[in-house]
Each structure stands twice: as C-alpha cells, then as structure tokens.
Amino acid sequence: MPETSGSPGPTPETHVIDFRAAERLLQARDPRGAVKLLDGVIAAHPENTAARLLRARAFFAAAQLRPAELEFTIVLEREPDNAFAHFALARTYERQGRADQAKRHYRLAAALDPNPEYLKAARFDG
Numbered sequence: 622m623p624e625t626s627g628s629p630g631p632t633p634e635t636h637v638i639d640f641r642a643a644e645r646l647l648q649a650r651d652p653r654g655a656v657k658l659l660d661g662v663i664a665a666h667p668e669n670t671a672a673r674l675l676r677a678r679a680f681f682a683a684a685q686l687r688p689a690e691l692e693f694t695i696v697l698e699r700e701p702d703n704a705f706a707h708f709a710l711a712r713t714y715e716r717q718g719r720a721d722q723a724k725r726h727y728r729l730a731a732a733l734d735p736n737p738e739y740l741k742a743a744r745f746d747g
Contacts, residue, residue, distance in 0.1 A: 636662045640672055647675065652682035670699050674706060681713055689713050704734035711742065 631639075639662050643655040659676040663669060677692030693710035696703060711726035724744070730736075731743035 636665055647679050652679040655679040670696055686713055686717050702733055704730045708739050
C-alpha cells in the first residue's frame with residue numbers, strides 16, 4: 622500500500638482546538654456536536670478531567686443521562702471535591718427519578734461550595 626503524505630494525525634494542538642470548539646457548540650445548544658468532538662479528545666487523553674466534565678455536560682444537555690452519569694462519576698473519582706460535578710450528577714439522578722441519590726450529591730455540592738444554587742437544591746431545611 623502506498624504511503625500517504627499530507628495531513629498527520631491529530632496533535633495536542635488539534636485537541637485543544639476541538640475542546641474549545643466543543644465548548645462553543647455546547648453554548649450554541651449543539652450538545653451532540655460537542656460530544657463528537659470530545660470523543661476524539663478523550664480517546665487521545667482519557668485522563669483529561671476537563672474534557673470529561675465538558676462531555677458529561679454535553680451528554681446531560683442531550684438528555685443522554687446514563688453516559689452523563691458515567692462521566693460525572695469518573696470526574697468525581699478523580700476530583701471528589703468538585704462541587705459542580707456533584708451538583709451536575711445530582712441533577713442527572715433527579716432527571717432519572719433517583720431522588721435519594723440526587724439529594725446526597727446536592728448536599729455534597731453545597732457542603733463543598735456555598736453557592737446559593739447548590740444550597741437551595743440541597744434543601745437542608747427540609
């Protein structure tokens with residue numbers, strides 16, 4: 622088979638560009654497009670927690686709750702003090718009708734960060 626010349630495979634710079642483009646796609650309400658870009662980034666850099674968190678947000682926005690749950694869980698295994706990931710996982714559980722699990726993660730989010738949105742969701746008064 623002849624050797625092909627021209628465009629080399631993805632580079633670290635390409636992955637950064639894809640990550641930034643995925644952020645913009647998610648902001649533009651194209652979560653599926655964001656997921657497609659992030660799949661390549663995560664395949665090349667599975668340890669990249671920021672990319673996993675962004676992909677989890679994109680899955681959530683696309684109502685793909687099981688993949689979102691998996692990604693948020695991976696992020697929390699690596700960063701157990703990530704209040705946003707706890708909050709987002711709680712929202713994911715809530716959308717799945719898993720209120721007890723949601724409540725636990727809402728409370729963890731609020732304990733880690735007294736963000737008013739997290740405190741309200743945690744419902745410490747009830």
